Amino acid sequence: MxxxxxxxxxxxxxxxxxxxxxxxxxxxxxxxxxxxxxxxxxxxxxxxxxxxxxxxxxxxxxxxxxxxxxxLQGYVTDVVRYAIPNTAIITFVTVPLSIIIALAIAVGLNSIPKFQKIFQTIFFIPYVTNSIAVGMVFAVLFDYNGIVNFLLGTMGREYAWIDLGAPTWKAMIALCIYIIWSSLPFKILIFLSGLAGIDKQYYDAAKIDSAGKFKTLMHVTVPLLSPQILYVMITSFIGAFKEYDSVVGLLGKPGTDATKNMYTVVYYIYDTISQNNVHYGSAAAVLLFVVILAFTGIQFWVSKKRVHY
Amino acid sequence: MEIRLKHLTKIFPGNPKKNIPDTHAVEDLNLTIPDGKLYALLGPSGCGKSTTLNMIAGLSEPSSGEIWFGDEDVTDLSPEKRGIGLVFQNYALYPHMTVYKNVAFPLTNLRVEEKVKDANGNDVLDEEGKPLVKKRKLTKIEIDKLVRETSKIVQIEEYLWRKPSQLSGGQQQRVAIARALVKHPRVLLLDEPLSNLDARLRLQTREEIRRIQKSTGITTIFVTHDQEEAMSISDEIVVMKLGVEQQAGIPQEVYNEPANRFVANFLGTPPINFFHGEIRGNKIYIGDAMVKEITDKTLPDQKVTVGIRPEGIVPSEKGVLPFHIDQIITQGRDIIIQGDHPLETRPCKFVVDAFTDVKVGDIHCEVKPHKCFAFSLEGNEERIA
Incomplete structure (x- = not known):
């Protein structure tokens, strides 16, 4: 049949x-x-x-x-020297920070009674903005004569963040800020939808049980939001491991000069295409896949006890 | 702890621009809830009973009026300072915590005051000579003791290490009560505590609530729309309609002497039967049938609504009230006869003894005078006889 x-x-x-x-x-x-x-x-x-x-x-x-x-043995060793450490820093700095910040903003947005919709829209704007365009804006902000240096009172080429002559760690700070900023909207959106699904009675119960604001957040909101937090965590770790367009957007290709090297793993993979070294790129991609798979597996395993559906 | 509500009013503002009027959820409610009693707020949905409970809990702010716990005005006190335990309609147990942690949660936030002692066990005095008092958290051992004590009262000791999702509705209900009781609140509030349970469990759980209330002696207020539930376990009830108190008192008295047609209609299953009737010469008539003689007062002749409780008739050949039986519903203990009378306001149901010899068709019945009421047609349709 x-x-x-x-x-x-x-x-x-x-x-x-x-x-x-x-x-x-x-x-x-x-x-x-x-x-x-x-x-x-x-x-x-x-x-x-x-x-x-x-x-x-x-x-x-x-x-x-x-x-x-x-x-003269080529840029391939740059993977070990730069791409892997850079990718690791980006991943383990931006993911936890952006999740915490997004959670704080989502909880804040959820608790303001007025103008909630307007603020939600404002916070969502980075999501619909082209990342290269945003990168260019950040490049202006972090220019050695840009607003950041102006606010810090350290104008001048010797205080460069991302221009030629800037050290890797400064460029990394700028890059991380940029990545966190542009990754917030999606996370806030997910958290807000999760928060909307939490029964208000839990908060009334917590209030009557005289739990303070912070305790309520840690013992009621976060556990009840744990499925969303896990989802955001896994997708952002995957995204961070694959970070590439932010480097191009902020630092321009190749993100590498005499004083700094902002190579990431995916940047390297793309680079091999132009060098007709696709077999190295493919090998790196497979390695990255294995790492991401293992990492996601570990997260699922750890979350089994911590996530409450 | 005696609770007094004075002129309690709650108005939810409407929107004048969109022509939405204000909602008067509770209107000028004056109640005294006696110490150590089980008190029921009873009424159909939208009568303001849950709003009243939320105001007592402090989750909702009254528009005007006062709430007193004993000698203390708690109107402006935040919920956590009122010393209340609240059981929510759907329990609101934290799904990620075990039963033990759920019950212990209120205790982890609690601060107890304790006199500071010196090395010899004497009170340490402050500059004014009063004993120095220090606030401190409960210790793990103290919490454990309280959790176990309370679990014993509500009989959930076996499930302490389970998650709420692994419990039945009745067990969850008991956990919720334990969580409300564990900090020894001054007042226990229950919001529709039985509405999520099946019929059998409901009967069982309401006995349970009664038992827990008796054994703890805590002043308990519970909200329900189920009159049977309210009548069966409460010491006193108040019937509300559209935010206004209709009648308060001991359940049986309210049932026996309803203040108005609404209360008479709301209490009792099957509900009371209403007929178009009149008072002539201080006697109540349904059509030509004289069903009751008024002895305690003199009333002018007028049209009235006559209410007869379902248990208020006895089929008899000499009976005054003619009745046509459509259907006989056997219940085992008794029989419900369903049928019509030309002057009824809706199809009538009467309950008669199981051994009564009745058949479908026309019969006559006698009316028990104390089960028969007359309600005015005007105003709030007060009972006049």
């Missing part, structure tokens, strides 16, 4: 299946296979056979070009 008309179901599904096959499944499988190909040339689509070396090279365990002198 069911088998008879099966083709109809497939027909209805065809548009999305074709789209996903072309733009999702094929690239996915290609990435995995290219990661194991030696000297893959994506223009000629040729390779010199199967290898595990790509992973070793990306992680700096093997030289790109064993014959050349060490300093």
């Amino acid at each position: 069911i088998k008879k008309n099966n083709w109809k179901g497939w027909l209805y599904l065809a548009p999305i299946i074709i789209l996903m096959a072309v733009f999702t499944f094929y690239p996915l499988i290609s990435t995995f296979s290219i990661a194991f190909m030696k000297d893959y040339d994506y223009i000629k689509q040729t390779s010199a056979g199967f290898t595990f070396d790509n992973f070793a090279i990306v992680l700096g365990l093997a030289p790109t070009n064993p014959e050349a002198p060490v300093e």
Whole structure:
């Protein structure tokens, strides 16, 4: 009975299946296979056979070009030297901070009786703004003669944040502020919808039980919001691991100069395309995938006891 | 703790621009709730009973009037300072906490005052010579003791380590009561405590509430729309309608002597039967049938609504009131006869003894005078006889 008309179901599904096959499944499988190909040339689509070396090279365990002198062995070691530490800093600084700030803003927005809708709209604006455009605005703010330095009273090239001559740590601060700012709206939105679903009686009960504001937040609001917090946490960790457009938006390509290097892992992956080193990029992408998968798995495992649906 | 409500009024403002009038949820309510009694606020939905409870709890601010707990005016006191325990309609148990933590939660916020002692166990005095008092949190041991004591009263000791979602409705209800009682409040407030339970559990739980109230002796106010529930367990009830008190008193007295047609109609299942009737020569008539003689006062002749309680008739050949039976509903203990009378306001239901010999068709009945009332057609339809 069911088998008879099966083709109809497939027909209805065809548009999305074709789209996903072309733009999702094929690239996915290609990435995995290219990661194991030696000297893959994506223009000629040729390779010199199967290898595990790509992973070793990306992680700096093997030289790109064993014959050349060490300093000329290319940017691949930048992954270890810059991309991995930078990505780690971005991830472990921006994700917790942005979640805490978004939670505070959402709880605040939820408790103001007037102009709530207007403020919600204002806080949502960064979400609908192009990240490159926002990056340019931040570049102006953090210019060595920009507003930030003006407010700090430290105008001048020697106090640069993101321009040539700025140290990596200063550029990193600017980058993190930018990333946090632009990631807030989505999180606030999720938290606000979660807060709207919490029965008001819990707060009345907490009030009668003479729990203070902070205690109510920590013992009532946060636990009842834990599904949303987990969701936001997992999606933001994934997003932060893949941070790329913010670097381009704020620092411009390549985000690297004599004094600083703002390479991230995904930045490196994109960079390999122009160098016709897609096999290294694919290997890095697979590694990143494994890390994200493991990290998400750990979060789910930890959250089992802490999240209350 | 005696609770007195003085001219308590709550008005929810409307919107004059959109022509929405103000809502008078509670209007000039004056009540005295005696110490240590179980008191029911009874009325249909929208009568202001929950609003009244919220005002007593401090969750809702009265528009005017006063609330007194004993000798203390608590009108402007915030809820946590009133010393109340509140059981919410859907319990509002924290789903992420175990039963134990739920019950202990109010205690973790509690501060007790304690006299400061010196090394010899004597009171330390302050500059004015009064004993120095220090506020402190309860210790874990004290909390544990209180939680276990209270759990014993409401019989939830077995479930202390479960989450609320692992409990039945009745068990959750008891946990909610334990959470309200654990800090030894001055007043226990229950908002529709039984409405989320099934019929059997409701019967059982209301006995339970009665037992807990008796054993703790705490002044308890509970809100309900179920008259049977209110009548069966409360010491006193107040019936409300559209924010206005209709009648307050001991349940049986309110039932026996309803102040007006609304109260008479609201109390009793099946509900009272109403007929178009009149008073002639100090006698109450339904059509030509004289159903009651008024002996204690003299009333002018007038049209009235006559109410007869369902248990107020006895089928009898000599009876004065003709009645046509449509249907006989056997209940085991007794029989409900359903039918019509030409002057009824709605189909009548009467309850008669199970051994009564009745058949579908026309009968005559006698009317028990103390089950028969006359209500004025004017104003609030007060009972006049």
